[in-house]
Amino acid sequence: MTFLISALSFVLVFIIVALAHELGHFIWAKRAGIKVLEFGIGFGPTLFKSNHNGTIYSVNLIPILAFVRLAGIDELEQEKGVPANQQYGSKSPAEKFKSIVAGPLMNLLLGFILYSLLAMTYGMPYTSNIIGSVSKGSPAQKAGLQIGDKIVRFGGEKVLDMNIIIAQIHQSAGKNVSLTVIRNGKEVVINAVPRYDKKLKVGLLGFSPQNSYKRYGPFEAVFEGGKKTLYVSYMIVVIFGQLLTGKIAVTGLAGPIGIAQFSGQAAMLGAPSFLSLVAFISINLGVFNLLPIPALDGGRLVFILIEAVRKKPIKLEIENKIHQWGLVVLLAFFAFVSFNDIWRIFSK
Numbered sequence: 536m537t538f539l540i541s542a543l544s545f546v547l548v549f550i551i552v553a554l555a556h557e558l559g560h561f562i563w564a565k566r567a568g569i570k571v572l573e574f575g576i577g578f579g580p581t582l583f584k585s586n587h588n589g590t591i592y593s594v595n596l597i598p599i600l601a602f603v604r605l606a607g608i609d610e611l612e613q614e615k616g617v618p619a620n621q622q623y624g625s626k627s628p629a630e631k632f633k634s635i636v637a638g639p640l641m642n643l644l645l646g647f648i649l650y651s652l653l654a655m656t657y658g659m660p661y662t663s664n665i666i667g668s669v670s671k672g673s674p675a676q677k678a679g680l681q682i683g684d685k686i687v688r689f690g691g692e693k694v695l696d697m698n699i700i701i702a703q704i705h706q707s708a709g710k711n712v713s714l715t716v717i718r719n720g721k722e723v724v725i726n727a728v729p730r731y732d733k734k735l736k737v738g739l740l741g742f743s744p745q746n747s748y749k750r751y752g753p754f755e756a757v758f759e760g761g762k763k764t765l766y767v768s769y770m771i772v773v774i775f776g777q778l779l780t781g782k783i784a785v786t787g788l789a790g791p792i793g794i795a796q797f798s799g800q801a802a803m804l805g806a807p808s809f810l811s812l813v814a815f816i817s818i819n820l821g822v823f824n825l826l827p828i829p830a831l832d833g834g835r836l837v838f839i840l841i842e843a844v845r846k847k848p849i850k851l852e853i854e855n856k857i858h859q860w861g862l863v864v865l866l867a868f869f870a871f872v873s874f875n876d877i878w879r880i881f882s883k
Contacts, residue, residue, distance in 0.1 A: 544809070546598050550576065552642060552817040553601040556824070559641030560603045560634060567630035570606040570621040577601070605634070609855050624851065628843040635835050642821030643764060649814035651760025657807040658748035659759050662697040665745045666716075673741020678727035680742055681718065688715035697744055704729050708738030748807075764818060771822040829861025 557574065564571055570589065577595035584593040607622025619625050623634075653659060664686040669676045687693065689700045690713050704712060708731035716723050729738030751759050824832040835858075842848040 548809075548813055548816055549599050550601065551813055552645065552820050553599075555641045555645040555817060556638045556820060557601045557603045559637035559639070560605070563637035564603070564605050564623075564634040567626055567634050568621060569623050569626060569630075569634060570617050572604040572606055572617075573602075575602050575604075609851065624848065628839050631839045631842075632836060635832050635839065636825075639821040639824040639832055642817045642824070643768065646767070646814040646818035646821070647760050647764040649760075649810050649817070650763040651756050653807060653810055653814070654751045654756035654759040654763075655753060656750070658750035659763065660746045660748055660811070662701070663745045663747045664694050664697045664700075665747075666742050667745035668743045670741035673739070674727045674730050675725075675740040675742040678725050678740075679723075680714070680716070680725050680727070680740070684716035684718050684723070684725075686714050686716050686744075687722070689713070691715075701744075704740055705737035710738075712740075763814075767815060767818045768822050771819055775826065828865070830858045830865055831861070834858060834861055 554576070561571055561574055573591040573593060575591075575593040575595055577598040578600070579596035582594050582596055584591050586592075605623050606617040607624045623631065626634075650659070666680060666682055666684045666686070669680055669682060686697070686700065689703065694700055708729050711726055711728050714725040714727070716725060727740055729740050731737075732739050825836070826833045827837045828834050838849055838854050848854075
């Protein structure tokens with residue numbers, strides 16, 4: 536039953552975020568006068584298709600992700616007999632740029648809308664300064680930290696933002712840290728040394744704070760939705776930078792199998808957790824696609840910017856060859872993180 540919930544949740548999450556992404560490409564390609572040959576959901580054998588105004592709308596057997604085929608974006612599509620003025624290659628760099636960047640931006644917009652709605656209805660989670668769990672055998676447990684303790688000072692400084700305290704702990708591996716907590720109405724000082732985690736490459740005490748929720752009014756909710764979207768986007772860029780510099784191990788990333796697990800867990804926890812996960816993955820997809828990597832939207836944007844500077848495009852066959860090699864690298868990367876997901880499951 537758990538496997539079925541995880542599988543269905545995974546499919547639903549990725550259909551939602553992929554539809555948002557491809558809808559962005561679809562709308563702005565149409566606005567730019569680029570002919571959209573097909574808007575499809577899923578891959579594999581076609582279950583249903585309909586032709587409307589020259590665009591095929593299809594539903595395919597494997598219901599994961601979605602896609603849009605634009606006329607003239609590669610050599611194959613140029614053979615469709617579409618008028619030259621309706622092909623991607625005939626458009627100005629500005630029109631191309633908008634049609635490509637619209638996909639990732641739609642993902643960011645979806646995340647913003649979902650976070651804003653959650654802030655208005657169920658409330659936004661925030662990291663409290665109350666201890667929710669303590670890992671067995673961890674430095675926190677050995678030092679005497681207990682569930683329900685409220686951290687009020689860190690190293691003598693008053694706790695204003697628990698996320699800052701967690702970041703400081705991560706940077707204090709092997710060093711003594713002092714936590715002042717309130718327990719049964721009394722102050723208790725806890726001294727512990729964060730243990731270095733080789734996979735995450737940070738110091739950990741081995742406790743998790745409670746997550747609390749705060750509901751906002753409509754205007755505040757929009758502000759909180761925007762703030763959360765910017766924060767998640769920023770953290771994705773930071774993590775990507777840490778991956779490149781080796782500060783975070785690639786083995787710490789979750790692939791499709793790991794995301795399927797998270798999706799199932801979020802679905803079983805209820806609508807707020809599931810919608811929050813959809814928002815998080817949508818923003819991840821949007822930011823990831825903006826990275827200047829061949830085969831991603833960001834890779835295409837690089838070629839568009841080069842065209843704008845050179846006043847002429849790079850040959851299509853050269854660009855597509857680079858995207859093909861980029862796709863090979865990306866598929867190898869996803870295969871690696873998927874293998875890592877499986878290893879994590881069976882090594883427990």
